[in-house]
Amino acid sequence: xxxxxRAVNVDLQTDAxxxxxxxxxxxxxxxxxxxxxxxxxxPNFKQNEFSVVRQHEEFIWLHDSFVENEDYAGYIIxxxxxxxxxxxxxxKLQKLGEGEGSMTKEEFTKMKQELEAEYLAIFKKTVAMHxxxxxxxxxxxxxxxxLNFHVFLEYNQDLSVRGKNKKEKLEDFFKNVVxxxxxVLVAGVKDVDDFFEHEKTxxxxxxxxxxxxxxxxxxxxxxxxxxxxDINRIASSLYTLGTQDSTDLCKYESLLxxxxxxxxxxxxxxxxxxxxxxxDLLKYYLRESQAAKDLLYRRSRALVDYENANKALDKxxxxxxxxxxxxxxxxxxxxxxxxxxxxxxxxxxxxxTRRVAAxxxxxxxxxxxxxxxxxxxxxxxxxxxxxxxxxx
Amino acid sequence: xxxxxxxxxxxxxxxxxxxxxxxxxxxxxSDEGEDIFVNNSNPVAVSRGVSQPDGVNEEPPDLFxxxxxxxxxxxxxxxxxxxxxxxxxxxxVELSTDxxxxxxxxxxxxxxxxxxTSSFNQSPASMQPTSLEQLEEEEAKDSFDVDVAVTNPEKVxxxxxxxxxxxxxxxxxxxxxxxxxxxxxxxxxDFLGLYEKLSVKQSLHGCIVPPPPEKSVVGMTKxxxxxDDPSSVEFVERRRAALERYIQRVVSHPSLLQxxxxxxxxxxxxxxxxxxxxxxxxxxxxxxxxxASDAVNKMxxxxxxxxxxxxxxxxxxxxxxxxxxxxxxxxxSLVNHRKELCGNTAVFAKxxxxxxxxxxxxxxxxxxxxxxEVEDKMEQLHQEQAASDFFxxxxxxxxxxxxxxxxxxxxxxxxxxxxxxxxAQSTLQKKREAEAKLLWANKPEKLQQAKEEITEWEARVTxxxxxxDRIGMTVRKExxxxxKEKAKDFKSQIIKYLEAMLQSQQRLIxxxxxxxxxxxxxx
Numbered sequence: 079x080x081x082x083x084r085a086v087n088v089d090l091q092t093d094a095x096x097x098x099x100x101x102x103x104x105x106x107x108x109x110x111x112x113x114x115x116x117x118x119x120x121p122n123f124k125q126n127e128f129s130v131v132r133q134h135e136e137f138i139w140l141h142d143s144f145v146e147n148e149d150y151a152g153y154i155i156x157x158x159x160x161x162x163x164x165x166x167x168x169x170k171l172q173k174l175g176e177g178e179g180s181m182t183k184e185e186f187t188k189m190k191q192e193l194e195a196e197y198l199a200i201f202k203k204t205v206a207m208h209x210x211x212x213x214x215x216x217x218x219x220x221x222x223x224x225l226n227f228h229v230f231l232e233y234n235q236d237l238s239v240r241g242k243n244k245k246e247k248l249e250d251f252f253k254n255v256v257x258x259x260x261x262v263l264v265a266g267v268k269d270v271d272d273f274f275e276h277e278k279t280x281x282x283x284x285x286x287x288x289x290x291x292x293x294x295x296x297x298x299x300x301x302x303x304x305x306x307x308d309i310n311r312i313a314s315s316l317y318t319l320g321t322q323d324s325t326d327l328c329k330y331e332s333l334l335x336x337x338x339x340x341x342x343x344x345x346x347x348x349x350x351x352x353x354x355x356x357x358d359l360l361k362y363y364l365r366e367s368q369a370a371k372d373l374l375y376r377r378s379r380a381l382v383d384y385e386n387a388n389k390a391l392d393k394x395x396x397x398x399x400x401x402x403x404x405x406x407x408x409x410x411x412x413x414x415x416x417x418x419x420x421x422x423x424x425x426x427x428x429x430x431t432r433r434v435a436a437x438x439x440x441x442x443x444x445x446x447x448x449x450x451x452x453x454x455x456x457x458x459x460x461x462x463x464x465x466x467x468x469x470x
Numbered sequence: 471x472x473x474x475x476x477x478x479x480x481x482x483x484x485x486x487x488x489x490x491x492x493x494x495x496x497x498x499x500s501d502e503g504e505d506i507f508v509n510n511s512n513p514v515a516v517s518r519g520v521s522q523p524d525g526v527n528e529e530p531p532d533l534f535x536x537x538x539x540x541x542x543x544x545x546x547x548x549x550x551x552x553x554x555x556x557x558x559x560x561x562x563v564e565l566s567t568d569x570x571x572x573x574x575x576x577x578x579x580x581x582x583x584x585x586x587t588s589s590f591n592q593s594p595a596s597m598q599p600t601s602l603e604q605l606e607e608e609e610a611k612d613s614f615d616v617d618v619a620v621t622n623p624e625k626v627x628x629x630x631x632x633x634x635x636x637x638x639x640x641x642x643x644x645x646x647x648x649x650x651x652x653x654x655x656x657x658x659x660d661f662l663g664l665y666e667k668l669s670v671k672q673s674l675h676g677c678i679v680p681p682p683p684e685k686s687v688v689g690m691t692k693x694x695x696x697x698d699d700p701s702s703v704e705f706v707e708r709r710r711a712a713l714e715r716y717i718q719r720v721v722s723h724p725s726l727l728q729x730x731x732x733x734x735x736x737x738x739x740x741x742x743x744x745x746x747x748x749x750x751x752x753x754x755x756x757x758x759x760x761x762a763s764d765a766v767n768k769m770x771x772x773x774x775x776x777x778x779x780x781x782x783x784x785x786x787x788x789x790x791x792x793x794x795x796x797x798x799x800x801x802x803s804l805v806n807h808r809k810e811l812c813g814n815t816a817v818f819a820k821x822x823x824x825x826x827x828x829x830x831x832x833x834x835x836x837x838x839x840x841x842x843e844v845e846d847k848m849e850q851l852h853q854e855q856a857a858s859d860f861f862x863x864x865x866x867x868x869x870x871x872x873x874x875x876x877x878x879x880x881x882x883x884x885x886x887x888x889x890x891x892x893x894a895q896s897t898l899q900k901k902r903e904a905e906a907k908l909l910w911a912n913k914p915e916k917l918q919q920a921k922e923e924i925t926e927w928e929a930r931v932t933x934x935x936x937x938x939d940r941i942g943m944t945v946r947k948e949x950x951x952x953x954k955e956k957a958k959d960f961k962s963q964i965i966k967y968l969e970a971m972l973q974s975q976q977r978l979i980x981x982x983x984x985x986x987x988x989x990x991x992x993x
Contacts, residue, residue, distance in 0.1 A: 280828070280830055283828045284825075284828050284829070287821070287824050287825045287827075287828045288825060290821045290824065290825075291818070291821040291822055291824070291825045294814070294817050294818040294820075294821040295818055295821075297814045297817070297818070298811065298814040298815055298817075298818045300814075301807060301810045301811035301813075301814045302811055304807040304810070304811075305804055305807040305808050305811055308800055308801075308803045308804035308807055309804060311800050312797065312800045312801060312804065315793065315796055315797045315800060316797065430830075430831065433831075434831045434833075434834050434992060434993070437834055437837075437838075437992065438834070438837075438989065438990075438992035438993075441837055441841065441985075441989035441992065442986065442989045442990055444989075445982045445985050445986040445989050446986070448978065448982040449979060449982045449983065449986070452975045452978045452979045452982065453975075453979060455971075455975045456972060456975045456976065456979065459968050459971055459972040459975065460972065462968055463965060463968055463969065463972065466961060466964065466965050466968070467965065
């Protein structure tokens with residue numbers, strides 16, 4: 079697999095001190111093996127350039143280690159890449175194989191090509207998502223120094239991080255339940271700081287709207303795909319029809335059909351590209367905005383802890399018991415809260431900058447892609463019509 | 471005789487009511503009508519299959535080799551636009567000519583039997599008119615020119631006894647008509663009645679009689695009950711267009727045009743109501759054809775064809791009919807999915823508008839709102855595309871499925887003629903044997919009678935043989951004519967379809983070109 083182009087959704091500053099990319103990927107039966115390639119001038123690494131092979135679970139392990147690290151509470155943790163999911167595509171290919179007998183050789187070949195292209199597209203996307211995650215980490219001033227990250231990049235053996243077992247998954251589930259209950263509690267606390275109050279309101283609404291838009295764009299894509307599938311089948315059928323005719327007159331007809339077939343093909347292809355661009359962008363920002371919300375939540379938690387520590391200190395002073403302990407605790411909470419607030423502010427500003435840049439890039443690319451395709455279609459249609467109408 | 475494809479013909483039709491409001495096809499929901507038929511009302515100069523004279527000058531280009539066709543498929547539908555760089559490199563069309571292309575001219579000249587120059591002219595009437603506003607006239611070039619339009623559906627009466635009356639307008643310079651332009655009002659059963667009369671008379675000669683559109687109890691009931699919803703409007707328009715194509719095909723057939731029933735249908739103000747039209751529509755029609763086929767299959771004496779043309783052609787027709795059915799089902803599915811896509815796009819557009827509202831960067835917010843508007847316009851494009859798929863493509867397929875049934879019918883007629891001839895021959899044989907016996911038994915009066923019968927049957931045998939030969943020639947001629955018409959028809963419809971697509975793409979370009987600067991302005 080040739081090195082996939084840089085992640086489309088994010089605009090990252092990279093520098094020579096640490097560059098990470100996924101140089102290769104291999105899709106096996108039930109897993110994908112990513113070759114993570116690093117180039118670095120940092121002294122932490124034994125070599126300047128090296129590669130390791132990682133699987134999805136190891137990415138998740140790395141992500142989770144960031145989330146669980148208290149020191150990183152004040153940062154937007156780059157969202158974990160979604161699990162590679164080839165099930166649907168594989169199922170379609172399998173169904174095609176089963177139905178081979180019921181269609182003509184041409185139909186089968188064409189459908190197979192289409193499905194393989196689809197599989198390839200999904201594959202490329204999953205590689206890109208994993209790469210984006212690593213690049214975001216590498217671009218982050220603090221996270222890039224994380225020890226686990228370096229181990230992830232450099233350690234050329236299996237990290238032996240098996241997927242979470244049932245018990246762990248259940249624990250996660252409860253953690254999330256508690257979090258959302260807390261979230262409701264915490265969201266009610268009005269923030270003294272205008273900046274954060276605004277961000278909270280904004281992010282809550284924004285996240286919901288992105289979620290909605292993402293779901294609706296998926297639905298739209300599915301319809302478009304269904305229509306495109308129909309068009310493919312029609313094209314194959316037209317092709318069969320054409321080859322059956324024996325007289326010269328009808329051969330002309332079969333040429334006409336080939337033309338139609340081609341125009342159809344163009345439309346079917348375009349449907350996939352442009353929809354995916356927008357849909358992927360929305361999906362990505364759904365995850366990012368969730369990560370930003372998580373940051374706000376952690377800050378709110380820290381604020382609540384701080385306020386509780388204040389109350390505890392007051393109580394301790396009133397009773398004149400364990401005052402020192404209460405003071406230390408309060409100072410720690412204060413420090414933690416301020417640290418988070420400071421970095422959170424910068425993170426949220428960066429998030430906005432990144433978001434605006436990413437949308438701009440993608441919307442421009444989307445428009446350019448649409449135009450390119452439409453102009454190509456137009457040219458093709460004009461040529462076809464010219465020929466059909468007898469003007470050569 | 472090549473006709474130029476870009477003529478601007480005088481507008482149809484007669485001096486009667488101004489047909490200015492032609493886009494109001496249904497006398498009711500003109501809005502709905504316009505939505506659906508925005509494409510059709512665009513006065514693009516569509517050639518009505520003009521550019522295929524004898525086929526000799528027309529060398530269909532080898533535009534796309536199979537390899538080219540498959541390349542777009544193997545390009546991955548990737549996320550990254552970089553993949554798309556070379557897509558349209560291969561789309562630069564190679565216009566190489568295919569010499570072996572269209573020798574339809576040669577084919578036609580090999581057809582036996584008399585042919586008037588008019589039979590194989592490109593009758594404009596045989597072309598499916600793009601829409602009322604675009605009915606083009608091919609005047610004077612053709613030695614017979616008849617143009618018929620079916621317009622202005624109007625509901626007559628109330629409740630379950632109500633029916634739709636259509637205006638049937640004819641324009642012709644032929645002397646057989648009472649005037650150059652005239653019109654009458656007809657209802658659906660009148661069209662069916664015409665078919666019944668024609669099929670009884672003409673199919674005996676091996677003529678391919680165009681079948682009428684199908685009855686639809688559900689569709690019609692809704693209209694009767696007075697529902698003005700889009701689907702009813704669509705139904706009426708669909709029927710109107712189908713009736714128009716039907717009658718166009720009838721008048722463009724040289725033999726059928728001469729039939730007095732056709733003239734009566736077009737001219738007579740008060741047409742007696744047709745009865746027994748139940749059997750002749752939709753399922754009924756097919757049942758009739760299939761029954762005839764069964765009868766033929768049950769024939770004990772198998773024909774020994776000296777010329778395999780008939781067998782081969784029949785097989786071709788059967789296969790093609792099957793393929794078209796399959797294709798029609800697929801197009802139906804496509805129409806449904808596109809309608810679904812419409813709905814989903816509209817919903818998506820709204821969600822993007824909402825997202826734009828909550829975005830706090832002003833320029834991005836504006837761009838997202840713009841995007842929402844573009845998506846809304848896309849929805850409209852999808853809807854029009856669906857209509858195009860349906861009205862142009864699906865209906866074309868449906869017509870030809872029915873027509874192919876009619877073609878099969880005339881093959882069966884020929885078989886029946888053969889059967890009649892064979893049976894007459896065997897009867898003659900029996901009579902001769904009887905005569906021989908009588909000669910031997912010496913019964914003079916009976917002998918006289920026997921001789922008379924033999925003479926009678928000899929004449930019959932000769933007659934039936936001649937009939938069989940004649941019907942064979944007619945069938946051949948008809949099939950060749952049919953194939954030529956079919957090629958023209960498909961071509962003209964495909965042109966229409968592609969032109970609709972072309973306009974779609976042009977509008978798409980406009981939308982995105984307007985959006986691009988907004989996207990670039992994001993900061």
